[in-house]
Structure formats: C-alpha cells, structure tokens
Amino acid sequence: MNSTWWKEAAVYEIYPASFKDSNGDGIGDLKGVISKLDYLKELGIDVLWICPIYQSPGEDNGYDISDYYAINSEFGTMEDFDNLLKEAHARGLKIMMDLVLNHTSDQHPWFIESRSSKDNPKRSYYIWREGVNGMYPNNWESYFSGSVWEHDGKTDEYFMHLYSKHQPDLNWRNDEVVHGLYQMIRWWLEKGVDGFRFDAIAHIVKAKGLPNANNPQHLPVVQAYQLFSNLEKVHLMLRKLNEEVLMDYDIMTVGETSGLGPEQALEYVGDKRHELNMVFQFEHMTLDSASNGTGKWEMRSWTLLELKKIMSRWQTTLHNKGWNANYLGNHDQPRPVSRFGNDQEYRVQSAKMLATWMLTLEGTPYIYQGEEIGMCNVSYDSISDYRDVETLNFYEHANLQGRPGDQTMAAIRAKSRDNARTPMQWDDSAQAGFTTGEPWIKVNKNYEEVNVASAVQDPDSIYHHYRKLLALRKKNKVFVYGEYKLLLPLDPELYVYTRTLNDERLLIILNFFDGTPVFQWSDELKNASRELLIANYELPAEEDKNMFMLRPYEARVYKLT
Structure with a gap:
C-alpha cells in the first residue's frame, strides 16, 4: 500500500454561505472562514474543502459559475482568498476547491x-x-x-441542463472548451490550492447522438442516467486532464460520481488508472429512498444488513487497488445524526457512534461542518423558509401532481438539502453566533443546546470524541491502511469489523440502534489481549469475559494483540 498525505488526511467540508459571517450581511464569507482556522486545526483537520466561492448569480448556491477566475463578492475578494490560502498553509492546513466542470451559469x-x-x-x-x-x-x-x-x-x-435551467451543460466534445477549462484549472493550481473536488464529473460526457431513454410508460420525460453518467469516454477525458495538468502538482482529487458500484469506481480510482484519487459513492445515500435510489423524496426503511453489505463491498473491493472517500453528510445530504442516528434522546451517543464508524473505515474521512457537534435536520414551519432550488422544484411538482401537502413537507423535512445548509451554530447568542445580521436562511431552533462553545467546554461532548478519534488516526497507521474484515454479517443490530495492518489489529463494535444487544466474544477474540482505545460510554469496572450487553448506540474500539 503506497502511503500518501491525502490518504492520511482528514477533510472538513465548508459551505461558506453558512459557516461564519464576518460583516453582518447574513451570508458567511472568507474572512469568517479565516477567523475559524484555529478551531479547525485544534479539531484535528488537515484539509478544508471549500464549496464554490466563484462569481455566481446563486441560482444553485454557487454551483452555477459565471466567472471561474473571480470570487463572489458575497464571500469577499480574491485578496481575501489569497489570505485564506496563506493563513491555512501557515497552520499546516490545505485548501481543496470545489470545481464544477459539467456546466456553467447561464450568465457565463x-x-x-x-x-x-x-x-x-x-x-x-x-x-x-x-x-x-x-x-x-x-x-x-x-x-x-x-x-x-x-x-x-x-x-x-x-x-x-442536467440540473437547473440556469446551469447549461458544457460540450466536452469541443476541444476549445476542454482547453479553456485546463487553463483555468492550472491557474488555480499555480495559486497554490491543494486539490479539487470535481462536482458532477461523471456527467461530462453524454451518449453520442443523445438518443431517447427507454420509456415503457410513455411519460413526457424519464430518468436517463445510463445515457449521461459514467460513460466510457469520461475516463479518457479524465486521463487527459491528469496527463496535461494535474500530475504536475502534488494535490488530491475527489470526484462526485453517482450511480456506480465499487467495481466501476476502480475505473476512476484504480492505482494504475491515473484519473482521480478517490470518488464519492452514493449507494449508502440511497438506502432510505424508494426505487433503488431513483426516488429521493419517496422514503423507505433501511436495515443494517443492507448498510453493512454496501460498505463492506466498497471496503474490500478497493483495498490495495484504489482508495475510498468516507462520508455520511455533505451540503447535499440530510444531517447524519437525524438520518442514521437518533437526534432526540440519543443525539450525543448516536453522533459519537457514527463518528467512530466513519473514522475507523479504510479511506479518507470527510466531515461536514457541524457534524462534529451533532447538528440536526431543521424542521421549518413553511415552505417559504426553504431556499434550495431542488426542494422548491419538488414542492411545486408535488402540488401539481396533487400530492397531500403534509406528505410533501414531511419528505422535505427529511431530505431537503437545506438540512445541511442552516447556519453553523457557534454559540447560544442570537443567530447562533453565525452573524450579527439576518441570516440568509433561518438558524435551527436547537442552537441554544447544540453549539460549538458548549461542546468545546464539555469534555464528554461529540466535539471531543471527534478530536480523540482524529488524534488516534494520526497516531496509528492501522486506522488508515489496515485491511477491513466484517464480522457478524447477519447481526441486525451490531456492526462489527476488524482493521489489520501487519501485526496491528483493531476491533470496532458498533450498536446501530437503541436496543441492548449482546456481543459474544469468539474464542479467537477472547484469547487476545485487548486495550480499549476509545468508547462513547464509560465502561464498567468489570465485565464478563465471554460477553457483554451494549447500551443504545454504543461504540467501542479495541486494540488487539
């Protein structure tokens, strides 16, 4: 296994509009990010992934770029960005830009x-x-x-336009377009940025001739992902991008590539492919959606057996062949503690359990702003409080179809991208310390309880659990490079696995629900000496050597010898 800095790094995603406002206009900005660099360094972060800050009309929150070479005035100036780069690098932090190459703004x-x-x-x-x-x-x-x-x-x-009508798709079959984008990417790299997250990169090539998709129900429009996602020519384009630009710099790259499994992912991230360092997979993000992920707003129940099967395939298929990007939340997804945990009675315990899971898998971990304090989904009273274009389009479309309003709002409260975009909760002052003005989107009502200031002061908080996990990952290479092996694959409540590197081995035991299942030590594990590295509950002074009962959402990490 080749060791590299981006495999050992921990990434923190910043959604600038909602992170920290420095001038009271209600919109987060680059000076706000700079003011929190010491906080991020103290947390144990290595790389800051900054969502789009380029000039944009804001039809899709910055993912509609009108000028790749300019900073959106809402976020500051290019001088502010240069200062962010300088201050981050001075602290040993790297900056990864979010770059949209599939489309531009219609104002470009x-x-x-x-x-x-x-x-x-x-x-x-x-x-x-x-x-x-x-x-x-x-x-x-x-x-x-x-x-x-x-x-x-x-x-x-x-x-x-695969996305909003204000986001026309670029024609990657035009060499002038490609070279114009190459020139722009090199310009940012020469500035000193440390990598890119390539938005919607799997879509840059469409099927030749743009044929109709199969339409057995004779609908006006149908999903046609197979005609514009992960087509073979995408790999040719990415290899050319790598050869002509990226390989000249020591950077990290991650692609947004929905609709593929780990075998297909290796076509992007395989060690000998020379395309991307890693990709974001979406299989676990569609578990709670109907129709195998094609109906985001149609909810379904998920099982731990399904989740274990998906994650284990990715962990084992990519081992020694490619590299995983591990995440539970981002700017497009609901809050993990509301989605996979329990954001009420067991918010702290379940958030710690999920953190333990993400930070003990093989791959680079991605933490979205607010996850480290257990921020939750928002439940706005009215559709007028929402800002996300996808959410508003769904609401309008659902109304036209005659869908009951309470069902529509329930789906929005569970799945809207605005769940992740509410302002960062810094303290219990007005507007959660995010701004002195009126925020562009309402603050979650629970900010007086859930905020950074109280979490930093509480030694048993979610924040300090993240700090300890990140420190362990830096100290022990087995956390980064150890081979994953699933145990108890058919257990419906416990997620148990080992990570092994040479003679080092970790055992991770996670209770994913609020029950109290029993963990039975196998003969092999029973006879190994074990050291508890981290847990989200205080352990009893004495325990049965053969078994123990887990508490709701309990997580333990042992070092075995």
Whole structure:
C-alpha cells in the first residue's frame, strides 16, 4: 500500500454561505472562514474543502459559475482568498476547491455568446438541439425535475441542463472548451490550492447522438442516467486532464460520481488508472429512498444488513487497488445524526457512534461542518423558509401532481438539502453566533443546546470524541491502511469489523440502534489481549469475559494483540 498525505488526511467540508459571517450581511464569507482556522486545526483537520466561492448569480448556491477566475463578492475578494490560502498553509492546513466542470451559469460569458446566434463561434461550447415535432429533443429528465431541455426563443432551439435551467451543460466534445477549462484549472493550481473536488464529473460526457431513454410508460420525460453518467469516454477525458495538468502538482482529487458500484469506481480510482484519487459513492445515500435510489423524496426503511453489505463491498473491493472517500453528510445530504442516528434522546451517543464508524473505515474521512457537534435536520414551519432550488422544484411538482401537502413537507423535512445548509451554530447568542445580521436562511431552533462553545467546554461532548478519534488516526497507521474484515454479517443490530495492518489489529463494535444487544466474544477474540482505545460510554469496572450487553448506540474500539 503506497502511503500518501491525502490518504492520511482528514477533510472538513465548508459551505461558506453558512459557516461564519464576518460583516453582518447574513451570508458567511472568507474572512469568517479565516477567523475559524484555529478551531479547525485544534479539531484535528488537515484539509478544508471549500464549496464554490466563484462569481455566481446563486441560482444553485454557487454551483452555477459565471466567472471561474473571480470570487463572489458575497464571500469577499480574491485578496481575501489569497489570505485564506496563506493563513491555512501557515497552520499546516490545505485548501481543496470545489470545481464544477459539467456546466456553467447561464450568465457565463461563454453561454451569453453561445445563445446569441446559431453561427456564433461559441455556439458549440454548449449542447444545442432543435425540437422534434414540437417536443423536446429527447426525453431525458433533469435532476431538478422536468426536462433537461430549455427552449431559447431567440434562436428557436433547446439547450441541455442536467440540473437547473440556469446551469447549461458544457460540450466536452469541443476541444476549445476542454482547453479553456485546463487553463483555468492550472491557474488555480499555480495559486497554490491543494486539490479539487470535481462536482458532477461523471456527467461530462453524454451518449453520442443523445438518443431517447427507454420509456415503457410513455411519460413526457424519464430518468436517463445510463445515457449521461459514467460513460466510457469520461475516463479518457479524465486521463487527459491528469496527463496535461494535474500530475504536475502534488494535490488530491475527489470526484462526485453517482450511480456506480465499487467495481466501476476502480475505473476512476484504480492505482494504475491515473484519473482521480478517490470518488464519492452514493449507494449508502440511497438506502432510505424508494426505487433503488431513483426516488429521493419517496422514503423507505433501511436495515443494517443492507448498510453493512454496501460498505463492506466498497471496503474490500478497493483495498490495495484504489482508495475510498468516507462520508455520511455533505451540503447535499440530510444531517447524519437525524438520518442514521437518533437526534432526540440519543443525539450525543448516536453522533459519537457514527463518528467512530466513519473514522475507523479504510479511506479518507470527510466531515461536514457541524457534524462534529451533532447538528440536526431543521424542521421549518413553511415552505417559504426553504431556499434550495431542488426542494422548491419538488414542492411545486408535488402540488401539481396533487400530492397531500403534509406528505410533501414531511419528505422535505427529511431530505431537503437545506438540512445541511442552516447556519453553523457557534454559540447560544442570537443567530447562533453565525452573524450579527439576518441570516440568509433561518438558524435551527436547537442552537441554544447544540453549539460549538458548549461542546468545546464539555469534555464528554461529540466535539471531543471527534478530536480523540482524529488524534488516534494520526497516531496509528492501522486506522488508515489496515485491511477491513466484517464480522457478524447477519447481526441486525451490531456492526462489527476488524482493521489489520501487519501485526496491528483493531476491533470496532458498533450498536446501530437503541436496543441492548449482546456481543459474544469468539474464542479467537477472547484469547487476545485487548486495550480499549476509545468508547462513547464509560465502561464498567468489570465485565464478563465471554460477553457483554451494549447500551443504545454504543461504540467501542479495541486494540488487539
């Protein structure tokens, strides 16, 4: 196993608009991030993943970029960014940018020119087609509901947008587009950034000819992921990007690649592929959605057996061949403690258990802002309190379909991306210490109880559990490189596994629910000497040598010899 800094690093994702506001305008900014660098260093973080801060109209919270070379004035200036880079590096922290290469804003100069006329030199920078018999060019459905096609009256043609109509897709079959993006990426690397998270990178190549998707129900639009996700040419494009730009720098790269399993992931991250260092997998993120993940808003119950099967496949398939990116939450997902834990009676215990899980798997761990204090999903009273374009589109679409309003709001409270985008809860003062003004999105009502200041003061808090886990990971290479082996695969309540590196071995025991299951020591484990490295409950002075009963959401990590 080749050791590298990005395998041993812990990443903290910052959603700038909601992290820390320095000037009272209600929107987080770069100076706010700088003011919290010491906090992040103390936590034990190595890399800061900064969500998009480029110039943007904000139709999709910055993922609609109008100028790749400029900082959004809401977040500050390029001087502020240079200062962030300088101050982070001075503390031994690295900066990973979030970069969108699949699409731009419809306000990007390229698109303004592209839509100006059919014969404009930049027309083919984007994907334009004529309608077919007064209908869309094909039947593909957008991630944000409706068709991927938007009619443009000036030229009487349609442009493609896999996401919002304000996010037209770039045409990666145009060499001028590709080289323009290469030039921009190199510009940021020369500035000194330490890596990129490539948003929606699996979608940059669409099926040749843009054919219709299979449509047995004859719907106006249908899901067509197989025609624009993870196509073979994506790998050619990524290898070229690596060869021509990325390999000249000592950086980390992670791709957002939905809809694949670990075998397909190796095509991106295999040690000899020379494409990406790691990818975000989504299989565990779709466990609570109907239709095998295609219906995000249709809830279903998940089982621990399903979760163990998914995670174990990724852990074992990539071992010694590629590298995992481990996460439970991000800017697009509900809060982990509300989704996989218990954010009421056992919020602290379940948040610690989930942290123990994520930080003892093989792969680079990603912590989303607020996870380290157990921030929860928000439950707004009205749809008017929500800001996420995907959420608002779903609400409108559900109303048109006649879906009961209470069902729609229940789905939104469980799954809206705004669950992760409420302001960071720094203390129990007004607006949770996030801003002195009116925040762009309402603060979660539980901020007086759940906040950084109280967590730092409490030695038994979720925050200090993260600190201890991150310190253990830095001290013991087995946490990083040890081979994963699942134990008790059919146990419906306990998730138990070992990590082994040479003669070092860890045993991780996790109770995923609020029951009190019994763990039986096997003969092999019973005879090994064991040292408790970390737990989320105080252990009794004496325990039966053969078995013990776990408490709700209990987590233990032993070192075995």
